[in-house]
Amino acid sequence: MVIHIEKALFSLLFILSYLYGGLAIGMGTQDGSEKWGYIPVRPKAQMFWWYYRSPFRTQDPNNLWPIILWLQGGPGSSGVGFGNFKEIGPLDTFLNPRNSTWLKKADLLFVDNPVGVGYSFVEDETLYVRNDEEAARDLTTLLIAIFNEDESLQKSPLYIMGESYGGKYGVTLALYALKAIQAKQLNLILGGIVLGDTWISPEDYVASWGPLLKDISRLDNNGLKKYNSLVDEIKEQVAYGRFEDAIHILNSLETGLQTDTNNVNFYNFLLDDDSASSTTTTQSQEAPSGDLESLMNGAIRSKLQIIPDNVKWKMQSPPVFKNMRGDFMRPRINEVDELLKKGVDVTIYNGxxxxxxxxxxxxxxxxxxxxxxxxxxxxxxxxxxxxxxxxVTKGFTKSYKNLHFYWILGAGHMVPEDQPCVAFNMVGNITNSSGPATF
Structure with missing residues (x-):
């Protein structure tokens, strides 16, 4: 389905609800295929969301149509922008239809999370979240506002999909959402959690960089020796819960690796990083995209109509990352364990x-x-x-009970962008979608 920017001219204004003394205002296309708006998740803290209804959605009670909530990483990167226009949404950054859009397999819900990311904003700098739990509470508030007002959405299983740091948001949100569902505060069916190249255990990822880069000849023994020394220091800081101190050492480790590998690209080791100074882990876990920033502050902003004049969309929000530094190196393995024990379907995929x-x-x-x-x-x-x-072998997979793993060949950090065919089929399998088998 082609979704044109011109539909904004025929947008309908609808009022969702009053929350915490603030007004949640949204808009949508006349045919109901899209809705977007702001939810005041806390006083003076507004979270932006954008929902796409699939043209392939069915009402078959024996084959429930899924909804995917996409959570971007960073922390501080925009799902409404990056995940939507660069990876799985109906249009690409040139506003051309994307054949491999996941909208053929599910409805899509993008959010700019946490508040302060993308089009989301705060009116007071003290309102930025400081950890994954605070982000999960805000996201749960958003889900309550959206799902409790729409009975058709309540019948669809929601799959929380996190990419990069979005996986830490995702597992924490899933646990908060489950509690809200059990307390009858949230009318929602949780279909599962999907973790795509996610920063669940920072210590394990940092420890993997040197051996991997040595195996592919981007690092020699001299570089590996320096790397190992810094990794030991990071592990010590993490063990004592000194997560911000670990970040300071991580800065030195990344700088050293960029020098010793001659600027290997952290998102795809087959490439050199032509902007190494701006794409390191400690600033963002999503690659920058200048053309996307122009699009989001131009045609898309004009379409949406409700973005405040003082809110400028950026690929990465430095204030959000700064406020979450204390949680950046904290692992979330226990949360994955808890979800598995509760019987929640957990899917992991890696490029x-x-x-x-x-x-x-x-x-x-x-x-x-x-x-x-x-x-x-x-x-x-x-x-x-x-x-x-x-x-031609494109990857491997295996499952046992409610744990599933996909190894995706030829893909870097952003799997849907690098291997759209495999990702398209994978998401159909995960969600049990009745959508088209191919694109």
Missing amino acids: QLDVICATKGTEAWVEKLKWEGLEAFLSIDRTPIYCGDEK
Whole structure:
């Protein structure tokens, strides 16, 4: 389905609800295919959301149509911008239809999370969140405002999908949402949680960088020796809960790796990073995109109509990252464990070429899970993945009970962008979607 910017000319204004003394105002297209707006998740803290209704949505009670909530990383990167226009939304950054859009498999809900990211904003600098729990509370408030007012959405299973740091948001949100559902505060079916190249265990990822880069000849023994010394220091700080101190050492480690590898790209080790000074982990876990910034502050801003004049969309929000520094290096393995024990479907996928959240690091933290099914999961052989008519191996997958893992070949940090065919088929399998089998 082609969604044109011109639809904004026929937008309908609707009022959602009063929350915390603030007015939640949104807009939508005349045909109901899109809705967007602001939710005051706390006084003077406004979170922006954008919902796309799939043209393939069915009302079959035996085949529930899924909804995907996409959470971007950073912390401080915009899902409304990056995830939407660069990865899985209906249009690309040139506003051309994306054949591989996940809208063919599910409804899509993008949010600029936490407040202060993208189009979301705060009226007081003390209102930025400081940790994943505070972000989860705000997101739960947003879900309550959106889902409790729409019975059609309540019948659809929601899949929380986090990319990069968005995975830490995702697992924390899933636990908060479950509590709200059980307390009958949130009318929602939780379909599962999906973790794509996610920063769940910073220590394990940092420990994986050197061995990976050495194995692919981007680092030699001299560089690895310097790296190992700094990793030991980071592990010590994390062990004592001194997460901000760990970040200071991480700065030195990243600078050293960029020098010793001649600026390897942290999102795809086959590439050199031509902007190494601005894409390191300690500033953002999403690559910058200048053309996207122009689009979001131009045509998209004009379409949406409700963005305040003083709010300028940026790919990365430095104030959000600054306020979350104390949580950046904190692991969230226990949260994954808790979700598995509660019977929630947990899917993990990882791009082969990623460095920042390398597969080696993901496998390391998965092996730390205390879930009773882990031993059986690890003992299972993988199944190869193909895409299209050619029998070319595109990846591997395996599942045991409610834990699922996808190894995606030829992809870096942003799997849907690098391997759209594999990602499209994968999301269909995860959500049990009745949408088109191919794009």
